[in-house]
Amino acid sequence: MQDLISRLHAALPQTQCTRCGYPDCEAYATAVAQGEAGINQCPPGGAEGVARLAAITARPMLPLSAEHGTEGPRTVAFIDEAWCIGCTLCLKACPTDAILGSNKQMHTVIEPWCTGCELCIPVCPVDCIELEVVSGERTGWAAWSEAEAQVALQRYRQHQTRQAREKAENDARLQAEAQAKLQDISAHSRLSDPTQLERKRALIEAALQKARARRNPGSSGEE
Known part of the structure; x- marks a missing residue:
């Protein structure tokens, strides 16, 4: 299955336009491989793109789906x-x-x-x-050329890496701020009632535990 997905993915133009109905070209290739999407849903690839996917999947040739758009110039x-x-x-x-x-x-x-x-x-x-x-x-x-498709794919992967890094950095910053407040909650809160402070502490601890669980799905969330 993974080999089929890779071949389908390589046959796509890598514009990452989402016009196929999926978040990126790889997701569309996966859906085609699993029989969840038609081979005619990529307007940037046009008729030749449909022919490429038809050859790989051994499915009959189809006209480009009007629902997903029309073939056009770059x-x-x-x-x-x-x-x-x-x-x-x-x-x-x-x-x-x-x-x-x-x-x-x-x-x-x-x-x-x-x-x-x-x-x-x-x-x-x-x-x-x-x-x-x-x-x-x-x-x-x-x-559109194969070389341009490869550049687009490389740029998209770099974009994904950057987004993941920025999200991780932001999550770490927010967690550090929450941890600092937790260590001296009375100084970081306008609340003075011990019961309310303890309730706020419990909420922060629960949020931190969820954040740790998201970063480490296999762990129990405890440190």
Whole structure:
């Protein structure tokens, strides 16, 4: 099964656009391998993409699912810098970290890393992001190369790693703050009643135990 998933995943364009109905290309490949999704749900891959999946799965060829979109040219996001307010929402939405910018600073798109996934467009509160066609009349895999797919996949994996690291760092920071409050709860609380302080202590201890259990699923949560 894993070999089939890997082959299906390698046959996808790695735009990570979610138009197939799954959170990323690997999740779609897994669903196809398990018979939970059709081979015709990837608009960026177009007709050739369907043919690739049909060959791997030995399923009959199908037209691209209209429900999931249409085959089109390669597009790249463009940010109108005059309207950008630096909200960073597009940075968080981009699966390949192809947008450069910081809070309250103008953002810009690094074109070679953009897959045209469109995920940045709906999150922009000032509607300053547009798509520009960069492949002329070429569509699907004719407008996208294996090399570009590999770059997109590498960028996406780096994006996932960064997100996981930032979440772990944030969780550790919050836990350290909670632990500090727990050690001297009376100094960190406006409460003075011993019963209420003990109740607050119990709530913090329970939250810390849950956090430890999430980080170490195989442990009992005790240290």
